[in-house]
Amino acid sequence: MSRYTSMELNKFLLQEVHAVNELFVLPKFAHLNWEEAWMMIESAKLLADRDMAPYFKEMDAKPAEYDGNGGVKTHPQLKTIIKHAAENGWIGGGAKFEHGGMQLPMMIYNTAHHIFMSANNSCQGYFSLSAGAAALITSFGTEEQIKTFVPNIFAGKWQGTMALTEPQAGSSLTDITTSAKLATDGLYRVKGQKIFISGGQHEACDNFVHLTLARIEGAPAGVKGISLFIIPKFWPEQDGTLTPNDVFCAGDFQKMGQRGYCTTHLVFGDKDSCRAWLVGEPHKGLSYMFQMMNEARISVGLDAASVAMAAYQASLQYASERPQGRLASEKDPLKAPTLIINHADVQRMLLTQKAIAEGSLSLAMECNRLSDLVHGTEGEEKQKNLLLLELLTPIVKTYSSEQGSRSAALAIQTLGGYGFTMDFPVQQHYRDVKIMSLYEGTTGIQSIDLLGRKVVMEEGRALIILAEAIQETSKKASAHEALKKYGNDLSQELTRIKQVLQHLSGFAQQGNVDRYLADATVFMEQVSYVVIGWQWLKQAVAALSALQLGNTDQTPDFYEGKIHTMKFFFRYELPHAAACAKTLMDAEHLTNIKKKEIFG
């Protein structure tokens, strides 16, 4: 079993870069201290080593499979994985005490989940979906709904899912047609189909709790007519018995990656008797669901960073063991071949992977910290944290998944031909990570969210808060002569973002919103490079300070590796931001064209 995460990095990010200790003074998290939190993370690592990592390859080779009659066969280990994850608090751990949780900060809870994600990407989704579904019920459900569903979900007995997508409505939830009709028993009867539902049916849980979007008869058109329902596969009756509900699993999609994680096709109400429980008020379903979607988007960003990290660790190990060729300066053919890690081009590939994986992981940690602060602070402070979190959410989801794919491809490239074979794990990482840019809103949709909503909300306040946070890091960097230049580079890129927005907003002011949003993905790329540059500068400031103070939490090599990778990011990656700006500011526009014959 090769190394798939770096516990040194996890500790460094938590303590030295993102100041987790500051959370333990907030009333919500005051029950915990660093030593206890770290012990929990170490025990999560043991769990991943024992229960998850050894099944990484096997769960891919023997994927989840439809049995032809409503059931999905999953790997036998899945039951143990979910059971142990639940027993150790890794499903309900983030929930409040009053709901049976451990009130863990997301920084701690999600560091454990990062370890699970990088150990075996076919299993963590089952328990994070359950956690998200339970959080939705505790936020918007009634006491009775909470009591009925949440303890069973936290115990790992019942699986929570999110059921949004329909065959004709993926990116555009406006177009969902699943219908709901109020019945005389006060419940609803739902009819419709949902596709691509992760964890929708499998052998490891006894019941399935589908958090489902549907339209109540007579509801307004569009997103304002969507309601949220709880639809269990087996209905929990008042006397505690379970009655089959009219929910049928009609298939399981076979996929290129995450093959141990089932993706089902669900049919509700085929016999007109699918009982559903409304959550909250009618027609407010999508706004409720956004809570789960936003958490899931950060989680997908973390997931992509985690797979990129596992692929990086595997390629680093290979490059450190594989001899091939000699340096150009070595003319003696009788000299033993050098290890490939000594070739500059292999170092470029390794540094690119490290920059992407660790930069993305740091950004995910930043988002987790903001989420903890949103829930642990009040007033203006809370609002500022929330705005920044909302702005960073589509960025962490998109940068990590798009660049995570690139990073995993570089891991294959580092191994040469062996990387393409099934003997090494990197091809699986490459297949596993691809989904991250698709589900929970594709890259195109996230980019439109960034440029069309997040950048303009509250008259651009979120972007101002981000710029202030970046300037604060630059100020800290400027206290070190060696880092000053990098802070200046970021300031220059912030100015460039402003110029691009001034240019684009001209189109919006003319009412040409299609043109304004046409290259939103290029804008996403531009902003992402700057945001990841910020994360790298933060890491470099922490590393240099540690070296100067003689901090022995990590080795000097570890800290120097951080500073070196920061320099690499600024030299090899950040310049792409300027290239994006050039594309965005060009007077000639090449997308959003009406003449489709051009594609012929």
Ligand SMILES: Cc1cc2nc3c(=O)[nH]c(=O)nc-3n(C[C@H](O)[C@H](O)[C@H](O)COP(=O)(O)OP(=O)(O)OC[C@H]3O[C@@H](n4cnc5c(N)ncnc54)[C@H](O)[C@@H]3O)c2cc1C
């Ligand atoms: C493995 C897997 C697991 C999933 N799990 C779940 C789940 O648990 N629950 C759930 O509800 N769903 C789930 N999904 C569904 C997933 O969220 C959708 O596949 C995704 O939102 C995209 O929808 P679509 O596949 O219909 O593609 P489409 O929406 O048809 O998109 C196709 C392409 O068109 C682009 N596009 C679409 N609309 C626009 C637009 N307005 N502007 C610009 N570009 C646009 C997209 O970016 C994309 O590149 C899962 C999907 C997969 C593959």
